[in-house]
Amino acid sequence: MNAKNSVETMSTKQTWQRLLKYTGKYKRYTVWAVVSAMISVASSLTGPYMIGRTMDQMIGKGAVRFEEVFRLLTLLGLVYAVGSLFGWLLTYLTNRLAYQTVNDLRGEMFDRMNVLPLKYHDNHPQGDSISRFVNDMDAVSDGLLQGFSTLLTGVITIVGAIGLMLYTSPLMTLVVLLSAPAAFYVARFITIRSQQLFRDQARILGSLNGYVEEMVGGQKVVQAFHYEDRSFAEFSTRNEELYQAGVKSQFISSLSNPATRLVNNVTFSIIAMIGSVTVILSRITVGDLSSFLLYANLFAKPFNEITGVITQLQSATASAQRIFQVLDEPAEIPDREDALNIKPEQGTITFRDVQFAYQPDRPLIRDLDLTVPPGTRVAIVGQTGAGKTTLVNLLMRFYDVNDGEISIDGINLNRVTRDSLRRNFGMVLQDTWLFGGTIRENIAYGKPDASDEEIVAAAKSANAHGFIKRLPHGYDTVISGSGDSLSQGQKQLLTIARVMLVDPPMLILDEATSSIDTLTEIRIQQAFLKMVEGRTSFVIAHRLSTIRGADLILYMKDGDVVESGNHDELLARGGYYAGLYNSQFAAANA
Numbered sequence: 001m002n003a004k005n006s007v008e009t010m011s012t013k014q015t016w017q018r019l020l021k022y023t024g025k026y027k028r029y030t031v032w033a034v035v036s037a038m039i040s041v042a043s044s045l046t047g048p049y050m051i052g053r054t055m056d057q058m059i060g061k062g063a064v065r066f067e068e069v070f071r072l073l074t075l076l077g078l079v080y081a082v083g084s085l086f087g088w089l090l091t092y093l094t095n096r097l098a099y100q101t102v103n104d105l106r107g108e109m110f111d112r113m114n115v116l117p118l119k120y121h122d123n124h125p126q127g128d129s130i131s132r133f134v135n136d137m138d139a140v141s142d143g144l145l146q147g148f149s150t151l152l153t154g155v156i157t158i159v160g161a162i163g164l165m166l167y168t169s170p171l172m173t174l175v176v177l178l179s180a181p182a183a184f185y186v187a188r189f190i191t192i193r194s195q196q197l198f199r200d201q202a203r204i205l206g207s208l209n210g211y212v213e214e215m216v217g218g219q220k221v222v223q224a225f226h227y228e229d230r231s232f233a234e235f236s237t238r239n240e241e242l243y244q245a246g247v248k249s250q251f252i253s254s255l256s257n258p259a260t261r262l263v264n265n266v267t268f269s270i271i272a273m274i275g276s277v278t279v280i281l282s283r284i285t286v287g288d289l290s291s292f293l294l295y296a297n298l299f300a301k302p303f304n305e306i307t308g309v310i311t312q313l314q315s316a317t318a319s320a321q322r323i324f325q326v327l328d329e330p331a332e333i334p335d336r337e338d339a340l341n342i343k344p345e346q347g348t349i350t351f352r353d354v355q356f357a358y359q360p361d362r363p364l365i366r367d368l369d370l371t372v373p374p375g376t377r378v379a380i381v382g383q384t385g386a387g388k389t390t391l392v393n394l395l396m397r398f399y400d401v402n403d404g405e406i407s408i409d410g411i412n413l414n415r416v417t418r419d420s421l422r423r424n425f426g427m428v429l430q431d432t433w434l435f436g437g438t439i440r441e442n443i444a445y446g447k448p449d450a451s452d453e454e455i456v457a458a459a460k461s462a463n464a465h466g467f468i469k470r471l472p473h474g475y476d477t478v479i480s481g482s483g484d485s486l487s488q489g490q491k492q493l494l495t496i497a498r499v500m501l502v503d504p505p506m507l508i509l510d511e512a513t514s515s516i517d518t519l520t521e522i523r524i525q526q527a528f529l530k531m532v533e534g535r536t537s538f539v540i541a542h543r544l545s546t547i548r549g550a551d552l553i554l555y556m557k558d559g560d561v562v563e564s565g566n567h568d569e570l571l572a573r574g575g576y577y578a579g580l581y582n583s584q585f586a587a588a589n590a
């Protein structure tokens with residue numbers, strides 16, 4: 001059974017057992033919360049007793065023991081004040097408990113996101129992951145917050161009220177107790193029905209977030225293709241679905257409170273009648289009856305409150321299941337215990353009988369054999385979907401080969417720590433990734449302790465220094481996460497500078513296919529050339545100059561390297577590469 005299934009079949013009980021393990025770490029808060037709840041409930045239970053006693057001091061017209069009434073009422077005020085104080089303490093402690101728990105969960109989830117294999121991120125919309133991180137965490141936090149204090153005070157109140165009712169009138173207590181299961185089963189009947197609806201709601205919310213994230217991220221494309229109307233139509237469908245799911249789940253679950261209230265009110269009326277008769281028969285005093293009725297109310301209230309928070313608890317359960325789903329996703333297979341930290345001396349890269357498939361039934365790379373001597377400039381070309389990025393994914397061990405091996409200087413990559421492997425490769429991707437911070441911080445991403453001189457030198461090598469200097473605050477200019485205030489070319493120059501600073505022995509470059517102004521393109525080309533000098537480099541190449549300057553061109557087709565050699569050799573062979581050259585570059589070059 002895979003992790004996803006195991007969480008999907010996780011029962012409510014298992015989910016809460018697991019959630020409470022996180023809460024269990026904060027026993028100190030829990031113990032004090034229980035003590036506070038007990039004191040606060042004790043005060044609310046003492047109240048009705050004292051009110052009853054006070055009433056019994058007012059026997060009739062002109063027969064009121066004022067002194068005693070005054071004493072009891074003062075005491076009552078004091079008892080309620082202490083109760084309020086501990087009620088506040090209970091809220092404070094449950095707040096801490098809930099936020100600490102969610103804080104830990106959030107930390108664990110963030111950690112897990114970082115160790116999940118790329119496969120997970122490739123197959124899950126970012127919006128859905130963000131929704132789990134934000135919305136589901138909030139739902140769990142609300143559930144813990146409300147659930148904990150309500151359940152705790154509820155249970156103590158119920159137990160205490162039963163004891164005091166029994167003390168006052170066992171017969172009437174029996175009536176109250178017999179009616180309790182009715183309220184409980186009514187609530188349970190409704191709860192079971194609404195649980196599935198809450199699960200659906202969380203799922204639809206995740207999918208809506210995923211869609212919004214796609215559409216907001218791709219706004220340019222959306223507008224360029226006049227997709228706005230269709231995008232809005234699709235959004236509206238999902239939004240409507242969420243609306244329907246929300247209304248339905250809220251409607252069903254909100255039935256439970258009025259339904260249990262109805263049962264309780266009927267019970268209350270019956271007890272009032274029986275009680276009146278008992279008073280007439282002089283078995284109990286009027287004070288006792290009023291105390292009892294107040295107890296019966298106190299006894300019923302938690303049922304109402306508990307059924308009220310059941311809505312929140314259900315939503316928290318569904319959300320916790322979605323969080324645990326991520327936590328249970330298998331992490332990237334850890335490095336072997338005897339994994340080596342490599343520092344390649346030569347850097348000869350060999351592919352031997354490499355086989356790879358993203359999906360087991362769709363083999364992509366079959367029996368790939370290749371030797372790349374140190375310092376070789378490799379250009380990978382081929383049509384879209386040919387497997388160029390896949391080759392890079394395997395080199396960086398974002399995915400592991402299914403069979404065969406890739407080695408550096410004869411060391412199988414499976415025996416190398418991923419960290420040291422990735423440190424040896426500098427990567428410049430088409431999708432430039434910048435984060436919210438200064439230009440300086442963005443360049444120093446791979447070497448946070450770099451000096452200013454090193455940063456400037458790297459920027460100069462990357463031909464980025466000139467445009468950075470012209471920015472309003474130079475290297476201290478703050479850019480947004482997406483780097484929207486910079487041009488595509490400038491962003492790529494920054495990412496080149498970032499790699500230059502780290503100075504890795506090997507490089508992986510994904511040449512931008514997007515059009516960049518000629519001057520910037522020349523700058524990038526120069527920067528690329530400087531970067532690959534003397535280093536083993538793999539370039540997913542789209543420009544003729546890069547391809548022609550390469551020592552080794554790999555022409556990929558359907559996952560296989562079908563031709564390899566340098567430009568002249570491949571042209572002379574008259575195969576796929578020659579076809580590509582003649583159809584795409586020859587005319588431009590003529």
Ligand SMILES: Nc1ncnc2c1ncn2[C@@H]1O[C@H](COP(=O)(O)OP(=O)(O)OP(=O)(O)O)[C@@H](O)[C@H]1O
Nearest residue numbers: 122358359364382383384385386387388389390391
């Ligand atoms: N994460 C993935 N899961 C499943 N299949 C994938 C995944 N990534 C790529 N593929 C498939 O593998 C094949 C090779 O994809 P790859 O990205 O390596 O091609 P490419 O040559 O880099 O294409 P392009 O030039 O368009 O970037 C394609 O058929 C693609 O659909």
